Amino acid sequence: MNPATLTFPENAARLMAAAPHRLLFLVGATNVLAAMAWWAAWLVATRWQLLDLPQPPLPAGWMHAVIMQYHVLPSFMFGFLLTVFPRWMGLAPLPATHYLPVGAGLLGGQLMTLLGLWGNLPLLQVGALLTIAGWTTGMVLLARLAMRAPEPPWHALSCLLALAFGLVGLVFYALLTVRVDAQVAFVVIKFGGIPMLLPIYFTVCHRMIPFFTQVVLPGRPMPRPMGLLAAVWTLLIAHLWLELRHAYGWLWLPDLALFVTFAGMLVFWWPRERVPALLRVLYLGFAWLPLAFALYAWQSAWLAISGQFLLGRAPAHALFIGFFGSLLVAMVTRVTQGHSGRPLVLGPVAAVAFVIVQMVAVTRVVAELAPDALAWQAVAALGWLAAFLPWVVRSAWIYLTPRADGKPG
Numbered sequence: 001m002n003p004a005t006l007t008f009p010e011n012a013a014r015l016m017a018a019a020p021h022r023l024l025f026l027v028g029a030t031n032v033l034a035a036m037a038w039w040a041a042w043l044v045a046t047r048w049q050l051l052d053l054p055q056p057p058l059p060a061g062w063m064h065a066v067i068m069q070y071h072v073l074p075s076f077m078f079g080f081l082l083t084v085f086p087r088w089m090g091l092a093p094l095p096a097t098h099y100l101p102v103g104a105g106l107l108g109g110q111l112m113t114l115l116g117l118w119g120n121l122p123l124l125q126v127g128a129l130l131t132i133a134g135w136t137t138g139m140v141l142l143a144r145l146a147m148r149a150p151e152p153p154w155h156a157l158s159c160l161l162a163l164a165f166g167l168v169g170l171v172f173y174a175l176l177t178v179r180v181d182a183q184v185a186f187v188v189i190k191f192g193g194i195p196m197l198l199p200i201y202f203t204v205c206h207r208m209i210p211f212f213t214q215v216v217l218p219g220r221p222m223p224r225p226m227g228l229l230a231a232v233w234t235l236l237i238a239h240l241w242l243e244l245r246h247a248y249g250w251l252w253l254p255d256l257a258l259f260v261t262f263a264g265m266l267v268f269w270w271p272r273e274r275v276p277a278l279l280r281v282l283y284l285g286f287a288w289l290p291l292a293f294a295l296y297a298w299q300s301a302w303l304a305i306s307g308q309f310l311l312g313r314a315p316a317h318a319l320f321i322g323f324f325g326s327l328l329v330a331m332v333t334r335v336t337q338g339h340s341g342r343p344l345v346l347g348p349v350a351a352v353a354f355v356i357v358q359m360v361a362v363t364r365v366v367a368e369l370a371p372d373a374l375a376w377q378a379v380a381a382l383g384w385l386a387a388f389l390p391w392v393v394r395s396a397w398i399y400l401t402p403r404a405d406g407k408p409g
Helices: 008-016 020-048 060-088 096-116 121-147 154-176 182-216 226-244 252-269 277-286 288-306 314-339 347-367 373-399
Strands: none
Touching (some): 008 020, 020 060, 020 096, 020 314, 060 121, 060 182, 060 314, 096 121, 121 154, 182 226, 182 252, 252 288, 277 314, 277 347, 288 314, 314 347, 314 373, 347 373
16 A cells, blocks of 8 residues: 555554554653653642642552553563564564554553543553553563574563563552552552563663664673673562562662662773763663662661661652663664664754753652652652653654655664
8 A cells, every 4th residue: 555645544553563662662652741741730739739630549659650660661661672672583573463462452551541540440450451461462472582582582581570570560550459458559569660670771771782882882892791680680689579578777788789780880881982972871871770779778778777768769769760761761762763764863852851851850869858848749740741742742753754764664
């Protein structure tokens, strides 16, 4: 069929089916705004009573954590992994009939969840089931690719293990929508961060930052020992185990080791030469990782000494906004530019988004120590919207239009 004869909806649907990242990045991009718009509105309504919002069926703080961990970021992750797994293993790209069900499940789960936040528990339950369906389908596809690899695909297996933790967390979330239980909510929230999002982000950095650096600086040594993946996994599992046992005064042991590991990688990898901004932001985003674990270790040690939980959720938001948010802009921009036939440059829209995300991260971390913490949290949420709105609009336009170089995909 000639694309010129298609209507815009038909052509957009055809283009979204052309590559995994198009549909799944678009799903994630819309939720970057929609999820935070709801959270910002809820914070503003709670702090200043400027809006009259219905209470969600589950506590708003729980739902904010669930949406960001299991809806916003995973859509981007599945889009990336379904694109790069075949490349990592030297296999043919996946056909659209394989990855479209993943996008449909995650999109449907996202929509039902967002609608359910306005006081409709059955929609939350449907959203949980749709997300589990899309998530499981994506994992099966990725696992099949990993099984066909000619040699042990350690990066792929690391990502699959992390996704398995996420699937367990989603099952607990589905149970939470049936019976409200604070202990179940605790497991849901904890499984979404340290054993799921962080290992996937770290694994991708472990493989791709050296690769991208050597493209710009050929011959530069960028070792990435596989033993490092195993060591980080061991420490993260130790962190998770201590958190699940509420042994917060001992978290400094694995967290200090993680800080040393991540800081050492940053120092060793950091390019002393002048490099393009699109590469530099990867390093700047990665720098939030050792900083986050320095805060985690400091908080735990201070708790053990004084009994005071001084920093609150500051370490978590240094990780989630600083590390995850920064690398979301950096990595997705790179993939979007490269896979749309455009030059590999950061560009002004992504650069502004990246800078504002740094400001938002600092604001949200400091908010834990500010006298009017809720107001500062609202400011940070609104800042997130300001950072991502132009970036999402530009990205969505790219996903819904043909490649700039005329090639398929």
